[in-house]
Amino acid sequence: MDSELILKGVYFRYDSQWCLEGIDFELKKGEIVGIIGPNGSGKSTLLKIMDGLLRIEKGEILLLNRPLSRYTRSDIARQIAMVPQESTFRFAFSVFEVVLMGRFPHLGLFPFEGKEDQEIARQCMQLTGTLDLAGRSIHELSGGEKQRVLTARALAQKAQIILLDEPTSFLDIRHRVEIFELISTLSRTQGLSVIVVSHDISLAAQYCQRMLLLNKGSVYKIGEPAEVITADTISTVYQCPVFVDENPISKTPRVTVLSRRGEGRHLHKPERT
């Protein structure tokens, strides 16, 4: 079996209204899956549910063919790591100290990391290109560097599955590409399975093997980027007219938002004069 994580008919609600309704999903080993969908469609909730942070009402989640509910929190943390959207450290921890915190789920009662943990942290920093930053304070870093450090911390958990919650939302295009490049390199070289929530549909389409389009708490469509990202699906789900064509270089779907003003400019002109 090379399925890492399986969701079968998962239902979840915060209050009376269903937040997720009948989600079926399967994460295969070594693949990158992108989750897209409008605000409030349940993307972050779905991510938290996969991580066992929220208790589901109906359905089943299997992590390595064992029900997720039978894992302890530290067991889960050794299998699944989460890279948060943004992390605000209020105190000036050094980059090395932050990455070392990823070893938390592996430590016993003795509260200090050993040589081995330091070595793992160092390797993870090497993989994410943050080794040079080791002694810097987390406060001094740019948004892109901080994301790489948080990814290094997630790697230090030695988890096979990495969940990223909109890792690129505060970054400029160069750093967005850097994060996605990093994710795909890690997936290829380390055999990690990755789930990434993203608002940048076209960029995610270039790196993800599969995409999951979420709409109002249920799966609208799942499959290869070209199947999921069509003008029809995206316009319907996001309620925003879009034009989808093929990126001439990567041959992946490319979404162009149609500006309403541009479309109807000639209609407004007579009114102004």
Add this chain to the structure above:
Amino acid sequence: MRDNENQTRPPLRARRPAEQGEAAWGKSGQGITPLRVIYTGLILSGILLIIILISLSLGPAKISVKDVVTWVTGHRSVDQTAWMILFRIRLPRILLAGLVGFTLSLGGVVFQALLRNPLAEPFILGVSSGAAVGAITGIVFGLGFNLGVPLLSFLGALLTISLVMGISSRHGGLESSTLLLTGVIVNAFFTAVIMFFIATTSDSRLHSILFWLYGDLSQSRYVHLSIGLPPILIVSAIIYFFSRHLNLIVGGEDSALQMGVQVELLKWILFLGVSLMTGMVVSFSGIIGFVGLIVPHLMRMFLGPDHRLLIPASALGGAIFLIAADTLARMILSPSELPVGVITAFLGAPFFIYLLKQRGSQWTQS
């Protein structure tokens, strides 16, 4: 032979730059090791001991440090009066100052981590005043100093921290400005309550208004130590056990949760623990402010933010700081005395403003 040399040389050469890199790297970012914690603890304990000896020798009666050392080590017969002054008057006060400073500083570190805000401190958040109101209520109702008063003091502290958190977290995160404003208001209210109690009762045990409003260690007795020491040491051990968890919470509650820290449970355990400790020392010494702000901040500057080192260092540093401050309070207007809370406020208030101005922008964004 030559061949051998040639074979061994290249790897040696290749290793050299790597080792250099290693050294530079090791200097720039090292994890916390048990050895480093022990060294730091020993150094600070040494300073604490020296401060205690110096403080013992200072006072209206002239006794030199050398005399103190020779008496303590039993090398010389003791002058009875001097002995009385040292061990009946000065020592209990010094030890209690140490215990109070230890506790308040530790409380500051824990509040700062749990609220993810470097300006949080038992006094600034109004927790100390809450404890004082609890203690005074206990005294007014004639409860005993061994159990009843510290217990009510603890409840007062606990009630205040729940109140402050309840009010300031209503709109999601605990924002600095809301938290501090809530603290100011709670402080103002409790100060009024204290004044009301003092004005309306003639209980002799409410001996001085200043005691409750400015913190004073002149009433210290050994019995305070024997009541306070066991629970404070137990709570400190519990806090230290969770030092790693606090590191993670500082980095974000969601991440901490993800890695297996039971954030809500931990918050309650630690808030209970700190309220217990703070309540206890406030019932002994009154309200002494800013210790938990100044000491942890200085320690963080020198030793970094890792709680496995910061917690013991701040606790010992708090003891050193308050013993020094109280010695100053005894000496500065000798033969009359200042309440030690005046000294800590003189130092702490400008420090607080400095911190607010220096890093305000960075800390207030949530």
